[in-house]
Amino acid sequence: MNAGARDGAELKFRDPGRARELSAALGRLVQSLGRAPVTLMHVCGTHEQAIARYGLRAGLPPALRVIMGPGCPVCVTDLCEVDEGVALALQGVRIATYGDMVKLPGSSKSLADAQAEGAQVEVVYSATQAVELARASDRPLVFFASGFETTAVATAAIVLAQPPANFSVLSAHKYVPPAMEAVARLPEARVEGFLAAGHAAVITGYGLFEDFAHRHRTPVVVAGFEPLDILAALVKLLEMIRDGDHGVANAYPRCVTRQGNRRAQEALWRVFQAVDGPWRGIGVIPDGNLQMREEWAALDARQRFHIDVSGLKQAAQSQLLRRCLCGKIMVGLVEPTDCPLFGRECLPDSPVGACMVSSEGTCKIWYQYGGRPDLGGTT
Amino acid sequence: MAIPATATPFCGSERVAVWLPCLQFTCYDLGMCLGIPGKVIGIDGMEATVDFFGVRRQVRLDIVDEPVALGDYVLNHVGFAIRRIPEAEVEETLKLFAELAAAGDDQDLLAADLRAELAATQEGKK
Numbered sequence: 140m141n142a143g144a145r146d147g148a149e150l151k152f153r154d155p156g157r158a159r160e161l162s163a164a165l166g167r168l169v170q171s172l173g174r175a176p177v178t179l180m181h182v183c184g185t186h187e188q189a190i191a192r193y194g195l196r197a198g199l200p201p202a203l204r205v206i207m208g209p210g211c212p213v214c215v216t217d218l219c220e221v222d223e224g225v226a227l228a229l230q231g232v233r234i235a236t237y238g239d240m241v242k243l244p245g246s247s248k249s250l251a252d253a254q255a256e257g258a259q260v261e262v263v264y265s266a267t268q269a270v271e272l273a274r275a276s277d278r279p280l281v282f283f284a285s286g287f288e289t290t291a292v293a294t295a296a297i298v299l300a301q302p303p304a305n306f307s308v309l310s311a312h313k314y315v316p317p318a319m320e321a322v323a324r325l326p327e328a329r330v331e332g333f334l335a336a337g338h339a340a341v342i343t344g345y346g347l348f349e350d351f352a353h354r355h356r357t358p359v360v361v362a363g364f365e366p367l368d369i370l371a372a373l374v375k376l377l378e379m380i381r382d383g384d385h386g387v388a389n390a391y392p393r394c395v396t397r398q399g400n401r402r403a404q405e406a407l408w409r410v411f412q413a414v415d416g417p418w419r420g421i422g423v424i425p426d427g428n429l430q431m432r433e434e435w436a437a438l439d440a441r442q443r444f445h446i447d448v449s450g451l452k453q454a455a456q457s458q459l460l461r462r463c464l465c466g467k468i469m470v471g472l473v474e475p476t477d478c479p480l481f482g483r484e485c486l487p488d489s490p491v492g493a494c495m496v497s498s499e500g501t502c503k504i505w506y507q508y509g510g511r512p513d514l515g516g517t518t
Numbered sequence: 519m520a521i522p523a524t525a526t527p528f529c530g531s532e533r534v535a536v537w538l539p540c541l542q543f544t545c546y547d548l549g550m551c552l553g554i555p556g557k558v559i560g561i562d563g564m565e566a567t568v569d570f571f572g573v574r575r576q577v578r579l580d581i582v583d584e585p586v587a588l589g590d591y592v593l594n595h596v597g598f599a600i601r602r603i604p605e606a607e608v609e610e611t612l613k614l615f616a617e618l619a620a621a622g623d624d625q626d627l628l629a630a631d632l633r634a635e636l637a638a639t640q641e642g643k644k
Binding site: 185188192238264265266267268286289290292293295296299300338341342393394399400401402403406498503504507508 | 553564578580581582583593595596597598600601603604607610611626627630631634635637638639640
């Protein structure tokens with residue numbers, strides 16, 4: 140569709156020479172903008188993994204900030220949603236959920252705590268496995284489902300495929316585009332361009348971002364997950380900023396189309412509707428939560444069970460949690476290393492905040508790989 | 519500042535670890551964003567048998583964007599094919615994932631997410 144997109148398709152993925160060229164191009168482009176810092180945001184844990192894993196920040200010009208926004212679905216799962224899962228588990232309902240959700244702290248307990256008290260919590264890798272667990276016994280089973288639209292389509296497909304009567308869904312699914320809206324409106328974030336996540340765009344299509352880019356006068360580039368994919372997308376984004384192009388470019392054409400996967404979108408919106416809801420550490424995001432439509436009440440755990448979370452709410456927020464900066468980290472206002480708990484009280488094995496729990500959380504990624512490599516240089 | 523891991527600037531991961539077929543699903547992480555490509559070698563209604571780098575698994579076809587035929591490559595996410603990979607793009611996509619998978623060890627979050635994607639599919643039918 141444009142030169143940037145074609146470049147993206149022809150890149151060799153791991154060519155240090157090409158990486159240096161792109162890095163130099165980034166330097167020239169930032170300089171030509173004549174201001175510092177220029178802040179670009181991506182909204183995907185996998186992008187952050189790749190940026191940190193390959194130490195890309197070490198090669199960025201000092202005036203260019205590339206930050207992670209709310210791109211970790213487990214991290215933004217609200218305390219109240221965890222409480223609902225924990226309450227159900229403690230009421231004796233069998234829970235199946237994705238692995239990262241087990242350690243995620245609620246108001247006073249995590250699912251792991253509930254498990255230690257005898258509740259039955261099963262880790263699954265897919266909605267299909269949750270349905271199989273339900274089929275294997277007569278007991279009620281609730282699939283506590285988290286994830287952005289890419290993962291929500293799998294939950295939707297399961298709901299549409301007539302699961303057994305003892306199966307229901309507790310949805311903590313979230314929808315990313317409204318969260319990008321919220322960040323774009325934060326004056327202090329000053330994000331000048333967004334990288335959109337490649338595999339989420341496989342479902343939604345990049346056309347979805349056109350209206351957003353236009354309204355906020357902020358270009359969006361859909362990017363893949365290889366180091367050179369990301370660098371090429373950053374170059375494209377800076378070129379668009381320089382040229383005043385408030386559109387959308389697709390730098391991941393081998394996976395992403397303009398209209399996306401229509402069949403998956405149909406399944407998603409047949410089962411779910413976007414409603415206002417809380418994102419942990421960030422606040423209520425208008426249309427940010429995916430709630431099951433009334434039509435599926437029989438499969439909606441919130442309609443089927445009386446979920447009493449009152450017993451979990453009373454515990455006062457811990458001193459530690461009060462010092463946690465996850466919320467600010469998730470909208471890109473501060474970095475993990477700015478948090479007094481990072482790498483000290485807050486560790487992957489004993490996380491305080493949600494960003495240290497998930498493999499897509501900024502803090503866990505920075506802890507694992509280092510975020511901004513110190514190469515002993517002056518940058 | 520306590521950051522234990524060191525990152526190599528740009529590419530050049532020298533670690534060599536055999537990723538497949540040692541599928542030990544002890545990892546508790548799930549990549550919500552990353553898919554994994556594989557070749558369709560059997561189709562039974564809404565379920566396909568897919569070969570992922572030598573490992574056979576069952577993948578649901580409920581929400582794939584286009585009709586899938588034997589020999590096609592699909593991108594899998596949490597047990598569902600989400601895209602039929604156009605023929606022209608297959609080689610490039612496979613190369614990318616093979617390299618990523620080969621480089622990853624237990625501590626590698628990207629490789630762990632790939633393993634989780636594979637774990638999200640069901641055991642292949644014998």
